[in-house]
Amino acid sequence: MIDFQAICRVGVYTLGENDVVESHHSHAMEEKIGVLLLNLGGPETLKDVQPFLYNLFADPDIIQLPGLFKLLQWPLAKLTSVLRAPKSEKGYAAIGGGSPLRKITDEQANALRMALEAKNVNVSVYVGMRYWYPFTEEVIEQIKLDRIKKLVVLPLYPQFSISTTGRD
Template sequence: MSKFAVVLLNLGGPDSLDAVEPFLYNLFCDPDIFKIPVGQKLFAKLISHFRAPKVIEEYKLIGGKSPIGHWTEIQRSKLEEKLRKKNLQADVYVAMRYWKPFTKEVVDKIEKENYSKVILLPLYPHYSITTTGSSFNEWNRYYKNESDKLIFIKSYYLNEKYIAAINQRIDETISKFPEDVKDKIHIVFSAHGTPVSLVKNGDPYSHQIKETMEAVMKARNYSHPYHLCFQSKVGPMKWLEPATDKMIEELSQNGIKNLLIVPISFVSDHIETLYELDIEYRHVAKESGIENYYVMTGLNDSDLFVDALLDLVMSNV
């Protein structure tokens, strides 16, 4: 079999405190998220400069940088190893949308090689124009070789091994709760929110998130009550609801005191899980009277998740 490439597409994250402001600038320059007809670069410069000091303080609390690069590299190396064990000539790359290694750098490397095909595999199981769509668009801006070599994997939110990987992590988290409350746990699925306008325009992300949640709970025979909410709102527009912090408060008011938080739209830990869920919303939970609050560890180095990625590649070679 001829040689092929797999490119894992991900968000990226600042690898130092000095990288926070330029990372934010790149994010706010993205026309697939922030559609500003005139002066988007000026807007991005101003808002990234304004937001950077607060965000830097948050990164200080989780180790001074984003771990997304670390976990993505582990996923990359594990996938490459599994492919080569199948005697496949495969090189696996990582292309980040807003930080290093940038998409353009990876395109330049791949165009110098004579690959028979290039499989673009997003580390976003659910499709949204703001994530997978944005990464595909960025790739297409730079890739000039034969387009018939490209394979775009749009989503895999119901992949059985992906669902199993989430449930493996949920079971690990349940084991941390006191024995006498394990049957009183409520599972709270927290997904990164999007503006409601995206949903109205046909973005399938929020519907796919719900389908993943239902598949996860069906696979575990609906072991616990469960809920869906959304986090990480930015700006004044209307976003998907209910908000995660409001959901935590509401559950406590209804007498629920044991919460297991599942970051459903993320495949590796980063600031939204380690700071927003595990620090900021933990404070909300404590203030609300929640007695046991555990955040599920991201899929990170999960072999089951890498097996899901392997299956996706194998079905396209």
């Protein structure tokens, strides 16, 4: 099982047998290198706002409930996302109907790929989002299908939080 919390930190990783992720800092990279840009994600349309908010609020790293209250995580996420969606939809409507984060992250990935290829680096660059498409788990599956063995993970989250560092 892949520990997605562990790979949300900058590093070079080897995707090993049984999906075990091993961290190392080797500079000998003869085979194709994968670079995974991680970001928060965001609704691409106004219709996506409520499900995006649900994904965000359902994350125990975002809303940490103590003890037995943890059982309320998903119902609370549903209620919060439904109540918050109308206000958030207005905000997203004001900036064009959705978050620009996916487009910006895709542009960064393409620029990075072109820069590395210009230096003759054999690379595939991927984009994974924590709370919207393409979800990190889906992207990791594609990375495995592409037989990438060396993976550089770059979180692009702009803030220090438990969801990006694994620490309070």
